[in-house]
Amino acid sequence: MSYQDFAYTYDRLMEDMPYEAWISFAKKAWAAYGIQPETVVDLGCGTGNISIPLARDGYKVTGIDLSDDMLAVAQHKAERQRETGPGILWLQQDLRDWELPQDQGADTVVSFCDCFNYLLEEEDILQAFEQAFQGLRSGGVFLFDVHSPAQFAEYAALQPFVFDEEDIAYLWTCELDEERTEIEHALTIFVRENSAGSASGEALFRRIEETHHQRAYDPRRMLDMLAAAGFTDLQISADFEWQEKLTPDSRRLFFSARKP
Secondary structure (H helix, E strand, O other), X not given: OOOOOHHHXXXXXXXXXXXXXXXXXXXXXXXXXXXXXXEEEEEOOOOOOOHHHHXXXXXXXXXXXXXXXXXXXXXXXXXXXXXXXXXXXXEEOEOOEOOOHHHOOEEEEEEOOOHHHHOOXXXXXXXXXXXXXXXXXEEEEEEEEEEOHHHHHHHXXXXXXXXXXXXXXXXXXEEEEOOOOEEEEEEXXXXXXXXXXXXXXXXXXXXXXXXXXXXXXXXXXXXXXXXXXXXXXXXXXXXXXXXXXXXXXXXXXXXXXXXX
16 A cells, blocks of 8 residues: 555545544543543544644644655645644654654544554554553543444445546455455546646546555454553444444444543
């Protein structure tokens, strides 16, 4: 997975994602844990679609992502929107190994939009949990979401997916390894270019090939690893609803935990 070319088409393809629902969930969780965070770390921040609104709401945000292209888009977008909050610090770091300047402890760490599904081994998950624990102050809250195994089975059953608009189109296929609950997403994306340079004046499209791998984990095992990393007050919720019980139909799982 590179995100190098994909970064610049990401927002166009993801414009219908419920970013407000993620932020609403976070605020409900903070209230339930009895904290009013000032400092927020957004792991896997991508192009800033959660970091920027949080900064607008007055939080001091650090956006962390492995892709410098994603961060470049995020920074440009934040500057264009002229955020008036405390500002955003953008850092290119791995969610398994990150740190804040001067060892500042964050009040809360969030990671939404299934970033943790990109960690393909349990030891990577545990390492990321341990790093989140280390990056939080005492009493801080860790929130993240993942796709459920049922979501991957649905993807495999319903693929291929096709999106076709005037300026952008894609073909998305999936292949599921049921034993590991690991899925490969193969995307072929066509992005319309400026046609001014075309001799015929017809639209030209740039082709982008992307392959993404994700793995889903048993939620009980995720809770065990959170506890092993030192977290307490563990909660699981489903599909953007705080403390919504999991069912076989749950597609997006939300985990919440506190650092003692």
